[in-house]
Amino acid sequence: MLLEISTSILFGSLALKAHMSRKGNTSNDSGKIQKIISLSGLNVKDGKRTLTTQLIRKKRHDWGWEYKYRIPLGRSFNDYLNKQQILQDGLNNRRHKITLADLKELSWSWDGNIIEDIQNLRTNKLQDEREIELSFDGLLIIRVYNDPMPKEIPFKPGNAWRIPVGVVRGNNEFRYHDFEKVPHMVLGGSSGYGKSVFLNSMIVSLLQSKPEHVHFYLIDLKGGVELCDYENIKQTVSIAYEPEEALQTLQVAYQKMRDIQTKLRMMGKKNVVEGGIKERHFVIIDEAGELNPKEAVTREERQLKEECQKIMSQIARIGRSNGFRQVLATQYPVGDCLPRQVKQNSDAKLCFRVQSETASRVVLDNEGAEQLPQIKGRAIFQNADQREILQTPLITTEIIEETISRHVVKPVTEKADPKNVIRFTPSKGGDKVVERKARENLVTFEEV
C-alpha cells in the first residue's frame, strides 16, 4: 500500500515536472543571467567595491520569464544590448542537458528503440533555441522566451486601410498598420531581409480591401524588378523605374494632391474625411536612397534628385489631409537618404536587420535593428505608442498574380485634354507616364 502511494506520488510529480518543463515554466534563469553578465565584463569596479547588475524583479508568463535589473552606474543599456548574443548563447547552453523529465516524456512515446530515441532527443535539444529580448524602462528588462518566433508567417490581408505588418511573439497575434491613423511609413533593412516582400504584401492587401479607392504612384529604383508586376493594373496611376521617371511620377502625384487641396478648399472642408472623398493615393518608393542628391555625380542629376526630395517632403507635410500616403524603403539608411521632413512626418517605421547602430538610428531614431537575428522577415515595428519585434508575412507569387489578374487593364493611348498638359524635359519612360495620366484623365505630360 505504502509502496503504491509513494510510486504514484513519484510518477505524479515526474509527470508534473515534465509538463512544466515542456511549457518552459521551470527554467528560472536569473542566476545564470547574472553569472553571464558578470563574466562578460558588465559589472563595474569602484575602488575595492564591485557594482553589479542587481535583480529587482522576476515574473513568469505563459511565453517565458521576464527579469528586471538595476544597472550599475557607469553602464548604459547599450552595453547590455551589445552582449545580447552572448546572453542568449549562454542561456541556450543549459538546454543541451537531458533531464529526468525529458526521459520521462520519452518513456510515454517509447517505440522500442531507446538508443535512437535518446539520440533524436539530444539532436532536438541542440537545435532548441530560446530567444531573448532586451529593453529598458529605467530598469534593464530581459525577456527569455520559451519558444522561438516562427520564421515564416503566411500572408493574411488586412481590411480597409489597415495592412498586415506581422506577427508578434507569444500569442502569434497579427499587428496591423492603419494608414488612416498614420499616413506615412519608412522602411529600412539590409539587402535580402524582406523590404520588397513587405511592399508586395502591403500593395496586395490594399488591392484586396480597397480596389475601387486606392491609387498607386510607384517608383521602383531597383530597375523595376520588384514593382513592375503592378504596371498594368487600373489602380497604378504612374510608375517609374529611373530617377528621371521618378521625378515625373512625383510631379503627377503632387499635381493630383494640389487638385484635391483646391477642391477641399472650395468645399470649405479641412480634409478628405470631412469632404467625403474616399480615394487614397499611395506614393511608394523602393530604394529611396537612389534619390539622395548627395550621391549624385553631375549637377543635373543633383538638381533632379533635389527636386524629387522636395516633392517627397511636400507630400509628407500636406499629404495627410489630402488623402496622400507615402511609403519609402531603403537598403542604405545613411544620414541624408531620407529627407528630414519625410522622416519627421513618418511616424510608422519598420526596420529589418541592418549593418550598424547608425543605420538603425536613421530608420528608427533608435538603435536595436542591428541586433535583430539574421532571419528574413524579422523586423522592429515602431510607431508613436510602441515598438515591437515581429515576423512579417511571406506573400507568395500565386497570391500576387491572382490579385493582379483581377485588375489588369490594357494600356490606353488616348491623350488628355491639351490645356491640362504640363511640359517636362524628355527622358526614357516618359510615354508610360503619359499613358497613365491620360487614362486617369488627370494632368498629362507632353514631351517638348
Ligand SMILES: Nc1ncnc2c1ncn2[C@@H]1O[C@H](COP(=O)(O)OP(=O)(O)OP(=O)(O)O)[C@@H](O)[C@H]1O
Ligand atoms: N517575411 C518573410 N518571411 C520569410 N522569408 C522572407 C520574408 N521576406 C523575405 N523573405 C525571403 O527573403 C528574400 C529576399 O526578400 P526581399 O526581396 O524582400 O529583400 P529586400 O530587403 O527587398 O532585399 P533587396 O533590398 O536586396 O532587394 C525573399 O525572396 C524571401 O525568400
